[in-house]
Amino acid sequence: MRGQEPRSTSSCAACKLLKRRCTPNCIFAPYFRSDEPKKFAKVHKVFGDSNVSKILIEVPEEERGDTVNSLAYEAEIRLRDPVYGCIGAIALLQRKMIQLQHDLALARACLAWYTSAIGSTDDDRVITEPFGGLSADCG
Amino acid sequence: MRGQEPRSTSSCAACKLLKRRCTPNCIFAPYFRSDEPKKFAKVHKVFGDSNVSKILIEVPEEERGDTVNSLAYEAEIRLRDPVYGCIGAIALLQRKMIQLQHDLALARACLAWYTSAIGSTDDDRVITEPFGGLSADCG
Numbered sequence A, B: 001m002r003g004q005e006p007r008s009t010s011s012c013a014a015c016k017l018l019k020r021r022c023t024p025n026c027i028f029a030p031y032f033r034s035d036e037p038k039k040f041a042k043v044h045k046v047f048g049d050s051n052v053s054k055i056l057i058e059v060p061e062e063e064r065g066d067t068v069n070s071l072a073y074e075a076e077i078r079l080r081d082p083v084y085g086c087i088g089a090i091a092l093l094q095r096k097m098i099q100l101q102h103d104l105a106l107a108r109a110c111l112a113w114y115t116s117a118i119g120s121t122d123d124d125r126v127i128t129e130p131f132g133g134l135s136a137d138c139g
Helices: A013-018 A037-047 A049-058 A061-080 A085-118 A122-128 B013-018 B037-046 B049-058 B061-080 B085-118 B122-128
Strands: none
Touching (some): A037 A049, B037 B049
């Protein structure tokens, strides 16, 4: 194989898509490998290469990997849900949290009732039940 | 005041920022009022006017208001947290949810123990406690 140089694959996925020469100091190259073209394509479609580049320049180098990953995930969600994007995911999580907080408050109220009941006689329990009708929910 | 026409203020915030003439069929005009320049400035800085325009064209007209609001909120979060943006907010909510799920599971396990204990005698309770050491957590 003497004389055969490996074919240059130095262009990153961003420069390939943007049809430009990938330089050694390309801001995208460390985060958009040439074999992951979809990752840059999605980020480019939602944020645009210019904005992504500006964001990357703005953050410290050691945080650029996390930045690119969060942009890629955010772009993925926006492409799947063009109307709500990440905000839809946040709203869904908030609704689930409110339900969990409600369930936890109920469980704790029930626990408080049982704790009080277990420390009293059967007759006391009827008298001291602290929440109207709660014992039914605690069944 | 005869002969004095009110000064035209028909340019939307997007066209003002992009320094272009706002036409009657401007895609941005219904959602970026001229008196809300920051809303478009933020969306433009993160997504770019071209991408926002493409997203708006892609979604049904009745969903464009929600789309713009979610883009504005997403942009706001990305400008405040350039590294993680919305994904940081999602990760935080997920961590809170996991904690709530853990607390709820514990509260329900305690409830199950109390339910079983309350239906038995004091002596039975010691014997039938279903979770090793749980009664300490349920205190």
